[in-house]
Amino acid sequence: MKYLLFDAANTLIYKPNLWERILKVLQDNGYKINETELKLRHKLLSEIINFPDTTSRGFYEEFNSELLMALGIIPDENLLKELFEACSYLPWQAFDDCEEIKKLDIKKAVVSNFNSSLQEKLEGLIGENIFDEYIVSEKENLRKPSLEFYARALEKLNAEAGEIIYIGDSLKLDVIPAKKLGIKALLIDRDNIYPSAKDRITNFSEIKNYL
Amino acid sequence: MKYLLFDAANTLIYKPNLWERILKVLQDNGYKINETELKLRHKLLSEIINFPDTTSRGFYEEFNSELLMALGIIPDENLLKELFEACSYLPWQAFDDCEEIKKLDIKKAVVSNFNSSLQEKLEGLIGENIFDEYIVSEKENLRKPSLEFYARALEKLNAEAGEIIYIGDSLKLDVIPAKKLGIKALLIDRDNIYPSAKDRITNFSEIKNYL
Numbered sequence: 301m302k303y304l305l306f307d308a309a310n311t312l313i314y315k316p317n318l319w320e321r322i323l324k325v326l327q328d329n330g331y332k333i334n335e336t337e338l339k340l341r342h343k344l345l346s347e348i349i350n351f352p353d354t355t356s357r358g359f360y361e362e363f364n365s366e367l368l369m370a371l372g373i374i375p376d377e378n379l380l381k382e383l384f385e386a387c388s389y390l391p392w393q394a395f396d397d398c399e400e401i402k403k404l405d406i407k408k409a410v411v412s413n414f415n416s417s418l419q420e421k422l423e424g425l426i427g428e429n430i431f432d433e434y435i436v437s438e439k440e441n442l443r444k445p446s447l448e449f450y451a452r453a454l455e456k457l458n459a460e461a462g463e464i465i466y467i468g469d470s471l472k473l474d475v476i477p478a479k480k481l482g483i484k485a486l487l488i489d490r491d492n493i494y495p496s497a498k499d500r501i502t503n504f505s506e507i508k509n510y511l
Numbered sequence: 512m513k514y515l516l517f518d519a520a521n522t523l524i525y526k527p528n529l530w531e532r533i534l535k536v537l538q539d540n541g542y543k544i545n546e547t548e549l550k551l552r553h554k555l556l557s558e559i560i561n562f563p564d565t566t567s568r569g570f571y572e573e574f575n576s577e578l579l580m581a582l583g584i585i586p587d588e589n590l591l592k593e594l595f596e597a598c599s600y601l602p603w604q605a606f607d608d609c610e611e612i613k614k615l616d617i618k619k620a621v622v623s624n625f626n627s628s629l630q631e632k633l634e635g636l637i638g639e640n641i642f643d644e645y646i647v648s649e650k651e652n653l654r655k656p657s658l659e660f661y662a663r664a665l666e667k668l669n670a671e672a673g674e675i676i677y678i679g680d681s682l683k684l685d686v687i688p689a690k691k692l693g694i695k696a697l698l699i700d701r702d703n704i705y706p707s708a709k710d711r712i713t714n715f716s717e718i719k720n721y722l
Contacts, residue, residue, distance in 0.1 A: 331707050332707065333707055341555060344552060344555055344556075344581050345555075345559070347580060347581065348556070348559050348560075348577060349559075366559060369558060369682045369683050369687075370555050370558065371705070371707060372682065372698070372700070372704070372705025372706070372707045372708030372711070373707060373708070374682060374686065374687055374690070374709075471580045471583065471585060472580050475585065476580075476585055479585070487583070489583070493583070494582070494583025495583070496542050496543065496544055496582060496583045496584060497583030497584070498585075500583070
C-alpha cells in the first residue's frame, strides 16, 4: 500500500462536548435520554441527512427537529433555539487514537466534505507533518459520495485505487463510493453502531492488520 | 370525548412476517442481525422516509438500501432483489390488542395514508361494525401530515378537535399534526422505541385512562 486516506469529521476529529450539551438541554426540558441511544439515533440520522460543507442555523434546526422526533420528543421553537445555542460552534478535537496513525510508516492524506479551513484545523489538532495532501470538497467543488471526488483524490495523490486504504465513518459517503473505484475501504465504528459491517475497525490501532 | 380516531398501518394492523423474512434474507447472505435492532432502525427510517399510498418496487429498493446501510450492510442488486421478493405483498394482520378497542363504548373512526382498499381490509381483519368512518388519503387526495387532511377528518366526523382522541404510531405523521389542530393525540409505541415520549401508550388497553 502506498497511501492511507482518511475522512475527517467523525473519523479523525469530533466534537466531544456535543453529547453532554444535547443531553443537558433535553434534561432541562424534562427529557431524560440515554447517551448511547442519543449517539445511535444521531448517527443514523446523519447517514440519511447529509451535512453541508458549511452548516447554517436553518440546517441545524431541520436536523435537530428530526433528531428530537427520533427520540420521541415533539420539537418546538424554544427547544430548537436552546439546542442551536448550546451546540453550535463547538470546538473540534482529535480522537485519541490519531496517535496510532502517526506510528504507521506510510504516506497519509485526507479527503473530506468540509470547508477550506480543514488543513489548518487538522494541523493544529493532529500535527503538521502527518498528512501529505488535503482534498477538501469546498475547494474542489466536488462532494462525497460523488465518485468524481474520489477520482480527483487519486489524481492528486498520483496513485492507483489498488494502492490505497481509505478509512471513514460512513458507509454511504465513504466506504461505498471508495469501493466502487476499487479502493480498499475500512469503516471506523468506535461506538459499535454497525457490529455486522464487514471491513470494520473500532480503533485506528487495527489499521496495521490491513497493511 | 365523542370519537376515538385511529391511524391504520402499524397502529391497528401490521405485517407480522416482515421481520423474520428480512432476518432470513440477511442470514442467508451472512449477516446476523438482532431483531430488536432491525425494528428500531426500520422504524427510525420509516419516520424519515415516508411511505407512499401505493408502494412500488422502486420505492422498496430505495427504502431497503437505506435500511441495509443503517444496519452496516452494503446494499447490492442481488440483496435488494432478494429482500423485495421476500417482503413484498406480505399479508396484513390486526394487532391482538385491537380487541381492547371493541370494549370501549365510544364512536370510532380511521384516518390513514393508505390506498382505497383500507375499509375492506380493516373490516375483514378487525370487524364490520367497529369503525364509523374511514378517511383515506388516496380517496381524499390529501395526505398526512397535512393539517388539511385532519381538518377534513373533523368535518367528516362532524366533530370538534376537543371531542377527539387520536392514536397513531408516528410523531411526525400522527401526533404532531393532530395536536396542532387541538386534537388530543396519543403515541402507540408497542416496541418501546420512544420511552421518553409524552402521551404515550404501549397497548390499546391504556386508552381507557385517557377517556
